[in-house]
Amino acid sequence: MLVFRRKVGETVVIDGRIEVQLLEVTGSRVKLGFTAPPDVTVMRKELFLTLEENRRAAEFRATESFSGLAARLRVPVRPSNPKPPPA
């Protein structure tokens, strides 16, 4: 991964046509500004992943294994709750 150190107001240029400017730093959060041609889509990564995942999810085809999965989920296996992994 390419790493730059930038101060507020400074900019990075990607491919000569996309600019990313550091606008603000508040605690652990930074505000970024993007300037890009209309054919470049810029979005948060979690949105991008969900967009792709929704497309995959919508391709679902009902099969026998799906009914089996439903039957397995009907039986609670353990009372304990899954926890998210440590950050």
Add this chain to the structure above:
Amino acid sequence: MPTITTPGLGPFAYRDEDVLTFPEGLPAFETLRIFVLAQALEFAPFVFLVSLERPSVRFVCAPLVLLAPDYSFELLPGESIPAGLEPGHYAAASGSHLLLAILTLPEHAPPTANLVAPVLIHTARRLGVQVILAGSAYSHITPIHLLAAGGAPC
């Protein structure tokens, strides 16, 4: 009672309260705003979000209270809050709203649940939103067999 049929599934009978408005659609399907929450005993605990405008578009979902009973998230004031929602704490187990995970069920790969982007259904308002969580410790492709077995999601 009206019914809706989606390829390979249905017909599902549904009530007025099962018709949900998604003011922003769902990512990748932003133009579809009305979905039916379709259910049938034979597929429980799965439920389906079926587009009323284009019934071939449907999502298999599972209640998060079943997949991850402790699941919750915060919408903080000042963050970008989806239309129709207020800042606050949203838990999988709640009487006022329903949290669903959209499942991906590939034919030749293990099923997964998107726990980064839960579908929040405000039952009284008949409103739905897929909330995209920033900085979530969960994955958008959490294997659901691990969840069903009580293991930690990947």
